[in-house]
Amino acid sequence: MRQELGYREKSGQVTKFGQWYADRVQDTQYRDAPWCDMFLAWAADKAGLTDYVGIFAWTPSHAAWFIKQDAWTRKPEPGALVFFDWRGGKSYKGVDHVGVVERVAGKKIHTIEANVDREWLKRKTRETDKVVGYGVPRLVKANAERLDEIRSTERPFVSAPRPETGHGSPLDVLGTPPALLAAMVLTTIVLSLRLTGRRRGTHRRFTWPWNAPTARRPAKTSSGPRSPQAREKVRTAAQRHPAP
Template sequence: MCLTSPTSTEVRSCAESPQGEPGTQSPGVNPLLSSGRAVSFGPNPSANPVGGQRRGEGPLNTGIQNLIKALESELGYTEKSDGYSKFGDWYTKNVDDSYDFGHAAWCDTFLAWGAQQAGVTAQTGQFAYTPSHAAWFKKQDAWGTKPEPGAFVFYDWSGGKGIDGVDHVGIVTSVEGSTIHTIEGNVDGQFAKRKDRDQGNVVGYGYPEKVKVAPAQPQAPAPQQKAALPSAGGSGGGTATVLAQQASAPQDAPSVELWGAFTAIILAAIAVLIVARRTVLPNARRATARKGRHHRSATTA
């Protein structure tokens, strides 16, 4: 089952094959568009080797391989009788809690879960509504019609080629001629399975490795903080601005040579004062004494 719009209760089957074989439909839902994020891939025992090479290009990056590994770990999972899936439930709890996606179509939330496990949500987007997911890739300038391992493949079972008509999504693990080998959720009775498909119902491909991820922004300087200082009386009061990271590293202690030089200067200054005291004060006493005698002599005369 796949969501046909973010507001209607109409549901289109994700399980319908390119040859028109109908799949089991789950109860109608009222899904809401969710936010975009990223995904990754892993090994595939199909025609191409694990992490197989794309045409004329190198192997998949580690993040995309890890996404595929995460999805492979859930192959064989099937939704419950009431349409519940653990991937939709996870999506509600971790991505968008505006709706109960636990009972909604889960082909796209399956991929969102795998992307989260691989840590590549910035490259793949995380959506519950497949047309919006396809549009997101196109907006990221990461959309095209060439099948590649690691690409998200979007289908329209009616054969249309417009993004608005997208019914279903999976991830390509390898390509063999005109056949694409995929991992998809919510297919053939609401299973997570590998599929081998031709490209007759493919609308297009989203390429996670072509999504430009913004580099991490440098951290801003630590803000200044106010620290209370004690008053002269010791009762506290007053404030002083101090840096938040003040004293984050110990300051180097003065060297022994510096202390020695400082001590020598102090001792020299003290010695000068002592010598000056011994030289000046006795002379002052003698001069005072002579002046006194002369004064008395003058008075006597």
């Protein structure tokens, strides 16, 4: 970054930083656009710090990015990006310009800024009354590392492998836990019913269809009409043995 101090934009406001950004985003309009933020994007890319500095051309969006990263502060420190509003506003939406803090001296900050006076890359000493806030790449990195650490402790739930189902015998189901449980329940019910039938030392059998007593059939009686000879014999016997 310091090696670029003294750089001056070319005619037509074209800069190598704008050209680099235009090639990156595939949009030629950035070749001659205000380049204070595109210079920082270029420098971050060269240093391998893009993830912590961001790549922007529009300064309000860059400030909003630091706010979302929880890396926004009102306190200056070396290495922080400083965002200015020349009207003195304190909202990120009004940011006009951005630079990087090189050092802090009392109430003043020493910065490196691009597009100074609309053409130079140079050092500046600034008061802080026009400062909206500071984006701190150090905090972006710390927050990212903390998030990675939290994610590394998470262990997804792994369900136990299900047993393979084959085409065995239908009797195989008798050895399964549900079948064994059903057998135990049925046995318990039968025993409880048999125990309720005991009275005074005798055992009352529970009537199942296979041990129920067989009903006795009534004796057959002949109630049909008798022959004349049979009726005569009955009458003769009644006369010989009259009822008392």
